[in-house]
Amino acid sequence: MSRPADVTGEYDVVGVGLGPFNLGLAALLDPVPDVNAAFFEAAPRFAWHPGLMLPGTTLQVPFLADLVTLADPTSRWSFLNYLHERGRLYRFYFYERFHVPRAEFDAYARWVAESLPSCRFGARVTSVSPAGDGWRVVVETADGGVEEHTARSVVFGVGTRPHVPAVARDVLGADVFHTEDYLTYREKAVTASAVTVVGSGQSAGEVVADLLEAGLPGGLTVDWFTRSRGFLPMEYSKLGLEHFTPEYTAYFHGLPGPTRDEIRAGQDLLYKGLSAETSERIYDLLYEATVDRADPPVVYAGGCELRAIEPSPVPGRRWRLTWRQRDQDRTFTRDTDVVVLGTGHEPSPLPLPDGVVAADALGRPEVALDYRLALASGTPSTLFAQNAELHTHGVGAPDLGLGAHRNSVIVNALAGREIYPVRDRTVYQSFGVPEEVRPDDRT
Known part of the structure; x- marks a missing residue:
């Protein structure tokens, strides 16, 4: 039982x-x-997608x-500086890679x-x-204690949670699980007779590659199906990457809500899909498995929707x-023995009472360009959100490359002055009507 609450900060x-x-x-x-500032996290220590720390996996963005x-x-x-402090700077210099091991980013x-x-850590925020x-923040500690804090501003970085299709929710367990839990149940998967992977994103692809490498020699049957029309590569061209910039964020935010939804519906491959390296690895494993041998028991197909x-x-x-x-x-x-759901993620709920934050017609929070959550009361807001604004700010919301920019905006708002410069121009591309040819400027 929790102890009585104390005002502690x-x-x-x-x-x-x-x-x-x-x-x-x-x-x-x-x-x-x-x-x-104080930051609270329910987990006992920092861990970034621990269920997907497979050997050989790397960040999908540069170390910068x-x-x-x-x-x-x-x-x-x-x-x-982390590398310098750990005595690894020269080793990284000779490593000559822009995309670092995922495990090393986690360690950093x-x-x-x-x-x-x-x-x-070990401190769960139960309500704001x-x-x-300001705001009253209630925190439950690992030893069962309860703390109450007050804050002028609150920044929610509660992230996302695994999306589980309705057909799978009642059967989740040791043989039907999300890719987030893959390492927990990996041994069961690679030693099973048959495994099915659902989805065609990066996490699903990494699981398939691991199953082919570790399971095929033992006779594992692998099914890989996705609702998408194919196993398509994530957009990674230099011009395409300019969508992950402050300019595109501002352009996207300024569009009407229905237009934003229509645009984003066609942008999946800007932030979903397979990396070229993972796609190549899967194909190469299949090719090598068929040298002087019959095709392995592997079936994969797009356009397939899981119904039951x-x-x-x-x-x-x-x-x-x-x-x-x-x-x-x-x-x-x-028919299969193990089902691995690579079905993506959805925003985690904010620990706020109903009716505090303004929402759109679909129940999504309204988020201003400076990442403030709009209040239902219409009063000025001192609530901010991180990675809860995909629908208002576009495909860059979950991207690590825009995290420092978003935080610069938030820090400057919290401090009431410019601490970190926010650049007006970072890319070559123009989004929308270019400034110099706006019709309004020529009348």
């Missing part, structure tokens, strides 16, 4: 959650003496998209988290509610999956 800002984005905010606030560099390359919390972020006095001109998961009537199989091929409008079934 008054802060200028409280951060809720400590994923990479709020951790970056904590790092950028560290040298700002007049902003008193660390917690701070794109806002302040002189920060002591940069990735390069954990180093920052464990070094910043403003970061507290209005209190005078039921116990299998086939002896030795655990589950029967019903699929609909969308283009042909035909239904088929496949």
Whole structure:
């Protein structure tokens, strides 16, 4: 049973959650003496997608998209300084890679988290509610204690949670699980007789590659189906990457809501899809497995929508999956033992009372260009959100490369002055009507 609550702190800002984005905010606030900050995270320590720390996986963005560099390359919390502190700078120099191992980014972020006095782990924020001109933040600690803090501003960095299709929610467990839990159940998957992977994003592709490498030699049967029309590569051309910039964010935010939704519906491959390296790895594994041998028991197809998961009537199989091929409008079934859901993520709910934040017609929070959550009361807001604004700010919301920019905007708002410069022009491309040929300018 929780102990009675104590008022234990008054802060200028409280951060809720400590994923990479709020951790970056904590790092950028560290040298700002007049902003008193505290960040709370329910997990016992920093861990970034621990279920997907497979050997050989790398970040999908360059190492410059660390917690701070794109806002302040002189920060002591940069990735390069982490390497320097760990005696790895020359090793990285000879490594000659722009995309670093995912495990090393996790180790770097954990180093920052464990070094910043403003970061507290094992402390779950259970509610945030209005209190005078600020906010009352209730925190439950790992030992069952309850703390109450007050803050002038609150920044939510609660991130996302795995999206599980409705057909799978009642059967989740050790043999039906999301890719977020893959390492937890990996041994069961690679030693099973048959595994089905659902989805065609990067996480699903990495799981398939691992299953082919570790399971095919033992006779594993692999099914890989996706609702998408194919196993398509993520957009990674230089001109395409300019969508992950402050300019595009501002352009997108300024469009009407229905227009934003229409645009984003056609932009999946800007932030979803497979990396070229993972696609090549899968194909190469299949090619090598067929040298002087029959094709392995691997089936993969696009345009297939999962309709049902039921116990299998086939002896030795655990589950029967019903699929609909969308283009042909035909239904088929496949039997399997393990199901891995690479079905993406959805925003985690904010620990706020109903009715505090203004929402659009679809129930999504209204988020201003400076990342403030609009209040239903219409009063000026001191609530901010990180990675909860895909629908208002576009495809860059979950991207690590825009985290430092977003945090620069938030830090400047919290401090009431410019701490970190926010550049007006960072790319060559113009979004919308170019300034010099606007019709209004020629009348």
